[in-house]
Amino acid sequence: MAQKNALGKGLGAIFPDLINDLDKKKPVLSCGIEELRPNRYQPRKNFNDSKQKQLVASIKTSGIIQPIIVRKSDKGYEIIAGERRWRAAQAAGLKDVPIVIREATDMETAEISLIENIQREELNPLEEAAAYVTLSEKFNISQEEISNRVGKDRSTISNTIRLLKLPAKIKAALVEEKISAGHARCLLACASTEEQIAALDVILNKELNVRETERLISKMKKRPTDKKHGSKDRFLTDLEKALTAKIIAKVQIKGSSKKGVIEIRYTSMDELNRLSGLILDDLK
Numbered sequence: 001m002a003q004k005n006a007l008g009k010g011l012g013a014i015f016p017d018l019i020n021d022l023d024k025k026k027p028v029l030s031c032g033i034e035e036l037r038p039n040r041y042q043p044r045k046n047f048n049d050s051k052q053k054q055l056v057a058s059i060k061t062s063g064i065i066q067p068i069i070v071r072k073s074d075k076g077y078e079i080i081a082g083e084r085r086w087r088a089a090q091a092a093g094l095k096d097v098p099i100v101i102r103e104a105t106d107m108e109t110a111e112i113s114l115i116e117n118i119q120r121e122e123l124n125p126l127e128e129a130a131a132y133v134t135l136s137e138k139f140n141i142s143q144e145e146i147s148n149r150v151g152k153d154r155s156t157i158s159n160t161i162r163l164l165k166l167p168a169k170i171k172a173a174l175v176e177e178k179i180s181a182g183h184a185r186c187l188l189a190c191a192s193t194e195e196q197i198a199a200l201d202v203i204l205n206k207e208l209n210v211r212e213t214e215r216l217i218s219k220m221k222k223r224p225t226d227k228k229h230g231s232k233d234r235f236l237t238d239l240e241k242a243l244t245a246k247i248i249a250k251v252q253i254k255g256s257s258k259k260g261v262i263e264i265r266y267t268s269m270d271e272l273n274r275l276s277g278l279i280l281d282d283l284k
Contacts, residue, residue, distance in 0.1 A: 028067045030096045035076035036068070036086055041110035043131030044083075044117050055088040064089055067098035071109065077101070080109050081116045107139045111149060118150055125181040126171055129160045136161075159185055167193050170200050179203060182210035186217050195220055233257055247278055 068082035079086055080102060089097050104112070114131040117123045123131070135141045143161075147154040163174070163184050170187055173179045183203055190196040199220060203213055236253045243251040243262075250265040266272045 028098050028100055031077065031099050033086070033089055033094055033097050036070060036097070036099070037073065037076060037078055038083055038086075039079045039109060039113050041106070041131075041134060042079075042083055042113050043127045043134070044123055045127055052084065052088060055084060056091045059085070059088050059092040059094065064094070064097055067100045069102055069112075070099045071102055071104045078109070080104055081112050083113075107135075107141075110134060110139065115150055118152075124175050124177075125160060125163055125184065126175060129162075129164050132157055132161050133164070159188075162188055167196060169197055173200060173204070180210065183208075183213050186210065186213045189217050190220065247275060249275055 064085055066082070066085065068086055069080040070077035071080055072078075077099065086097060110131075114128075114135065117131075118128065132143075132146055135146055136143065141149075143154050143157045147157050150157075160181070163171075163181065166174070166184060166187065170179070170184060174181065174184050179200070187196045187199055190199055199213070199216060202208065202216060206212075208216060233256065235257060240251050240253050247264070249271065252263045252265075254261045254263060264275060266275055
């Protein structure tokens with residue numbers, strides 16, 4: 001399905017009363033940089049990347065060309081859009097910054113901040129996912145409405161949110177750009193956290209692309225299925241039950257009556273010592 005065109009319109013087309021014709025509707029003012037505070041709904045968490053450093057260098061040379069959009073708060077102003085510029089201005093040593101004051105609800109503030117970052121492609125996938133969750137849970141906006149606002153398919157919104165369910169190790173690899181969002185979505189198809197981590201290690205070690213990762217996950221999913229279809233010998237099944245009852249521990253026989261592996265599970269050091277004693281006593 002083709003991507004919706006909301007993002008191509010720019011913020012002005014989505015929030016015309018807030019963004020469009022800044023110089024005509026509201027005057028550009030100047031305020032002390034310390035009077036501004038960050039947007040409480042800012043989805044972006046990392047402001048220390050190379051692009052931010054480039055922005056700091058540009059502001060040192062040319063100043064801030066585009067004003068920061070703010071709303072009044074109890075103490076000073078809260079940023080609606082332009083937090084990157086504000087942070088860069090601080091790093092560049094500016095004392096004053098240009099602002100345009102707007103009236104905006106909490107929902108509009110959260111929404112504008114998200115869309116601004118998406119348009120500039122400044123969010124990592126997990127930041128984007130967390131922003132969608134904020135819009136959905138705090139402001140009761142459906143995924144369909146979010147889809148219409150940000151110009152992305154509803155399935156894309158849903159799949160992005162699902163990334164938050166990944167284990168910490170995979171999230172870290174995603175934020176550090178060791179894997180892409182495409183890789184991460186593939187890992188969601190794994191049956192367990194253990195399989196996800198094992199697949200991640202293969203991806204990193206072999207430097208798999210997304211298509212190769214899809215094939216890897218497909219092979220991993222087929223392995224347990226094949227075992228289920230293969231019928232275990234009735235004798236081995238009965239023997240597993242008898243051994244389990246005899247030693248009071250889970251016993252699994254893998255293989256056939258000709259060759260295989262007997263697996264005995266334990267869950268503590270005491271149980272390991274008990275099972276070891278049983279086996280060693282029988283060998284005497």
